[in-house]
Amino acid sequence: MTLRKGMRVKELTKKVGQLPRTGTILDIRGDIVEVRWDDGHVSSLSGAVLVPEKHEKAS
Numbered sequence: 001m002t003l004r005k006g007m008r009v010k011e012l013t014k015k016v017g018q019l020p021r022t023g024t025i026l027d028i029r030g031d032i033v034e035v036r037w038d039d040g041h042v043s044s045l046s047g048a049v050l051v052p053e054k055h056e057k058a059s
Helices: none
Strands: 008-011 021-029 032-037 042-045 050-052
Touching: none
Parallel strands: none
Antiparallel strands: 008 021, 008 050, 021 032, 032 042
C-alpha cells in the first residue's frame, strides 16, 4: 500500500517488547516522510519502516 498525506501509520521497532509509535503523515517529499506522532513530536524520516494503521470496525 502506498503511503499518503493524512494517513495513520505506525513505525515498526527493532527492539523486542518495544511498542511501535503511531502518528499521522503530514507530508511526503521523495524518500522523506514527515510524521506527527501521537505525543505531539514531528519527525522527518527516511528509510523508516512505516505501515498503515489498521482501523478496528465498530460492531
